[in-house]
Amino acid sequence: MARQLDRINRLLDESTRNRREITTPEGVVLEVDIANRGERLVAFLMDFLFWMLATALLFLILSLTLVHGVSGSVTVTIVLFLSFLLRNLYFIHFELHSQGATPGKRIVNLKVVDRHGGPLLPGAIVARNLTREVEIFLPLGLFFALPKLDGSGDFWAAASYLGWAAALSALPFFNRDHLRAGDLIAGTMVISVPRRALLTDLAEGGSRYVFSRRQLEAYGAFELQVLEELLRRPRSKETQAMQQQVCDKICRKIAWAQKVEPAEVPTFLKAFYTAERAHLEGEQQFGRYRADKNATAATHT
Amino acid sequence: MPTARPVATVTLRSAEFRRTREAAWRTLDELISRVERKGLSHLSADELQELPLLYRTAASSLSVARSIALDRNLILYLEGLVLRAFFVVYGPRTGIMEALAGFLKHGFPAAVRKAGWHILLATLALASGVAIGFMLVLPNEGWFGVLVPETLAGGRGPASTAQQLLDTEIFAPWPGIVDSFVVFANFLFRHNATIGIMTFGLGFLAGVPTLLLLGYQGIVLGAFFALHHNRGLLYDFVGWVSIHGVTEIGALILCGAGGLVIAENILFPRRHGRLDSLALAGKAAAGLAGGAVLMLFVAGLIEGGLRQLIASTPWRLVIGAATGILWTAYFLLLGRREGHGPAA
Numbered sequence: 001m002a003r004q005l006d007r008i009n010r011l012l013d014e015s016t017r018n019r020r021e022i023t024t025p026e027g028v029v030l031e032v033d034i035a036n037r038g039e040r041l042v043a044f045l046m047d048f049l050f051w052m053l054a055t056a057l058l059f060l061i062l063s064l065t066l067v068h069g070v071s072g073s074v075t076v077t078i079v080l081f082l083s084f085l086l087r088n089l090y091f092i093h094f095e096l097h098s099q100g101a102t103p104g105k106r107i108v109n110l111k112v113v114d115r116h117g118g119p120l121l122p123g124a125i126v127a128r129n130l131t132r133e134v135e136i137f138l139p140l141g142l143f144f145a146l147p148k149l150d151g152s153g154d155f156w157a158a159a160s161y162l163g164w165a166a167a168l169s170a171l172p173f174f175n176r177d178h179l180r181a182g183d184l185i186a187g188t189m190v191i192s193v194p195r196r197a198l199l200t201d202l203a204e205g206g207s208r209y210v211f212s213r214r215q216l217e218a219y220g221a222f223e224l225q226v227l228e229e230l231l232r233r234p235r236s237k238e239t240q241a242m243q244q245q246v247c248d249k250i251c252r253k254i255a256w257a258q259k260v261e262p263a264e265v266p267t268f269l270k271a272f273y274t275a276e277r278a279h280l281e282g283e284q285q286f287g288r289y290r291a292d293k294n295a296t297a298a299t300h301t
Numbered sequence: 302m303p304t305a306r307p308v309a310t311v312t313l314r315s316a317e318f319r320r321t322r323e324a325a326w327r328t329l330d331e332l333i334s335r336v337e338r339k340g341l342s343h344l345s346a347d348e349l350q351e352l353p354l355l356y357r358t359a360a361s362s363l364s365v366a367r368s369i370a371l372d373r374n375l376i377l378y379l380e381g382l383v384l385r386a387f388f389v390v391y392g393p394r395t396g397i398m399e400a401l402a403g404f405l406k407h408g409f410p411a412a413v414r415k416a417g418w419h420i421l422l423a424t425l426a427l428a429s430g431v432a433i434g435f436m437l438v439l440p441n442e443g444w445f446g447v448l449v450p451e452t453l454a455g456g457r458g459p460a461s462t463a464q465q466l467l468d469t470e471i472f473a474p475w476p477g478i479v480d481s482f483v484v485f486a487n488f489l490f491r492h493n494a495t496i497g498i499m500t501f502g503l504g505f506l507a508g509v510p511t512l513l514l515l516g517y518q519g520i521v522l523g524a525f526f527a528l529h530h531n532r533g534l535l536y537d538f539v540g541w542v543s544i545h546g547v548t549e550i551g552a553l554i555l556c557g558a559g560g561l562v563i564a565e566n567i568l569f570p571r572r573h574g575r576l577d578s579l580a581l582a583g584k585a586a587a588g589l590a591g592g593a594v595l596m597l598f599v600a601g602l603i604e605g606g607l608r609q610l611i612a613s614t615p616w617r618l619v620i621g622a623a624t625g626i627l628w629t630a631y632f633l634l635l636g637r638r639e640g641h642g643p644a645a
Contacts (some may be wrong), residue, residue: 025391028360030384046634092397099338106337111388111428115580123408130594134502136493181505185563185587193385193520198326198378203316216366226371232374277371278311284571285314285369 018176020189024118025050032113032191037172039079039108040190046104051090055083087137096122115177115189124186131182139165180200202231203278207271215254216279222292224280227273231266315370322362326379327402329355341623356386405636409538412585413631413632416558419565423557426512429552430519431526436525448526457525463532465624493549493597497556501563501590508564510566515557522550543621545604551628560590 013160094102099110100120113122113127141162163240172178173198178191207297228244233239250256250272280290332348332355344352363379370376395403413420437444442459496518503510522542529538563579563586570578603624611617 017350021428024383024387026357026360028364028383030380030387032384046642089397092400096395096397096400097391098337099388099437101337113388115389120388120393122393122395122403123584123588125393126404126591127401128582130591131586133514134498138498138502142495181502184576184579185583187577187583191379196325196374196381198330201319201372201375203311203313203372205311207311211448221371224371228373254314261459274311274313277315278313280371281313281315284486 018178020115020177020191023117023280024117030117032145033194035110035190035192036179037178037194040172040178043102043104043110046107047091047102048104050103051083054086058082058086066241088129088133091132092125100125109193109195110190111193112188114192115187116184120188123192124188128182128186128188131179131185134136135181136165149293199232201226202270203274204270207274208273209268209271209275211254211272212232213276213279215256216276218254218293219276219280220290220292220295223272223278224276227269227276231269231273241267313368315375318365318369318374319372323359324423325355325358326362326382330382331387333382333389341389341392341394352386353390356383356390359383359386363512369636371378377440378468386442398576404588404591405595406630408606409590410632410635412588412592415553416555416562416586416589419561420554421557423515425556426515427519430516430521431523432519434523434525435527435530436523437520437531438524442528442531445524445528449521457528459527459528461532463534491551493601494594496555497593497597498590500553501557501560501586501593504560504563504586505567506564506579507568508561511560511564512559516552518553533631537614540617540621544608544611544617544624545600545621547625548603548628551625552593552600555593555596556588559586559593562586609614625636 019031020034021029023029046195091102095112098106101110102287105111106159112120112125124183139161143158166199171184172180177183179189184190230239230242233242243265244262247260247269250269251260283290315561316343329352332344335343341349360383363383366372366376366379385596393400414435434448437448445459490550496514500511500514525542526535526538529535531577560627563583566582568577573581578626608617
């Protein structure tokens with residue numbers, strides 16, 4: 001079943017997402033989409049932006065309130081320390097509070113989950129975020145703290161800091177679950193949870209077209225679900241043309257004798273969809289699942 | 302031309318199934334959307350009670366839909382719904398304060414107790430570093446400049462006299478509350494945290510760099526010991542170091558031990574396989590490092606603020622020993638009994 005949906009995704013959305021299965025404690029197997037590296041980068045950059053804004057705001061407030069009596073270096077020190085705290089608490093707080101999603105992740109519909117479908121424990125969240133410090137902020141901080149690139153020793157130090165950050169940032173490119181070091185340590189992964197709406201059922205009770213069993217046996221589940229997607233497409237000239245084309249194809253394949261008027265095409269297709277689905281679902285209940293038109297009915301689902 | 306009135310009625314079990322369950326799915330969807338926007342605390346008591354029931358209903362609906370329905374939109378919707386509900390139902394329940402408190406009470410001491418061998422190995426690396434540094438610098442102080450970088454030496458070196466060391470280092474005047482507690486403590490904290498986190502992070506490279514870095518920190522310390530020993534100041538220097546050093550070196554060792562835990566699971570995965578055994582041990586390892594960073598913060602405060610305030614070697618030694626006893630008691634005694642809460 002899952003592979004089936006996958007094949008349609010590939011056909012329709014041209015998506016080649018990696019998918020993993022997690023099993024909930026109830027024993028329901030859920031397929032999850034591994035987050036793309038691009039999505040994760042966008043989420044991280046957004047969080048970074050929010051964090052920077054918060055730090056800038058903090059700096060502003062401190063510089064306004066502490067102007068009297070305290071030297072500039074003290075203010076800078078306080079801000080440096082508070083931004084260090086803020087950075088570490090920001091990710092941990094939001095991942096705890098909103099079920100594994102920081103604001104940046106929420107915007108791009110990402111979530112942190114346990115790799116085996118278990119509950120996401122606070123320890124895992126703390127671990128994956130502390131490791132981020134080692135991965136990115138520490139080497140970058142050291143890099144920017146270097147005085148200037150003049151001596152050869154400094155050059156090698158700078159190169160090693162950047163190399164360390166680059167090597168760890170590149171880690172998601174070298175494993176299929178796109179895990180970064182923090183995910184490895186904490187046993188988590190980041191998945192994409194797109195929001196889907198429940199659309200109205202396409203199947204209609206009454207139909208003025210009657211199809212014979214022979215005609216309905218022309219197709220399998222794959223074709224049915226592609227037809228479903230076609231019927232769910234928003235109305236446009238293009239959709240109309242596609243539906244006309246598909247209608248002609250179906251009529252040829254099932255040897256439909258009458259001519260279907262262009263205005264009747266959507267109705268005809270809906271009727272055929274309903275009848276086909278009723279037929280295939282009925283067959284499936286008897287253990288005869290049919291994946292596509294080329295398959296003979298398999299006895300397992 | 303087909304006739305205009307329906308000639309066939311088709312009944313679909315999947316459509317029937319959807320009609321009877323849809324209301325529950327919509328309610329669940331609405332609840333979850335609210336939790337996702339505002340958090341669990343915005344649900345009423347009744348809604349909270351209803352949530353797991355609705356979740357199980359949706360999960361069983363998904364199982365049924367997978368076996369009887371071929372409606373792609375329905376199945377995808379239910380998969381998404383159950384997944385989102387799963388995160389809410391099994392998501393973390395603790396706030397950041399509770400998580401931190403749980404970590405300090407149970408997670409950190411438990412992680413330290415579990416990593417006995419790693420701590421021993423890290424201590425050995427550091428101790429052998431101290432011995433090497435001491436042995437090299439004792440007969441030939443030329444080594445000092447080679448082993449200790451300029452920024453750490455801070456003007457101290459073979460050219461320093463005993464009086465200079467006493468006045469500018471060991472019993473240097475207290476710079477005042479703001480400079481010592483804020484500026485200097487923070488500088489020390491950030492410097493030490495950097496080294497500590499690096500020791501931990503380098504565990505990813507099979508642990509050898511962790512041991513080398515620990516050894517190197519030991520060498521620097523040993524070099525300082527030798528420098529002061531040659532001027533008859535070893536006793537005062539040990540006092541000067543111990544007041545914060547017990548905490549700081551302890552933290553460094555814990556960071557290193559965390560790195561070694563990671564290295565062990567990368568090199569010798571147990572029956573779970575490399576990734577899984579890393580994930581199992583990783584949380585404890587990161588806990589070690591995170592707790593060690595907190596220790597470094599304490600050490601920074603003592604070193605930056607308190608050390609120069611207490612200008613007496615016996616008192617410094619007493620405070621150093623007291624911190625050592627306190628840390629040991631904390632690691633050995635806390636969080637032993639209550640092992641049933643969420644692992645932090």
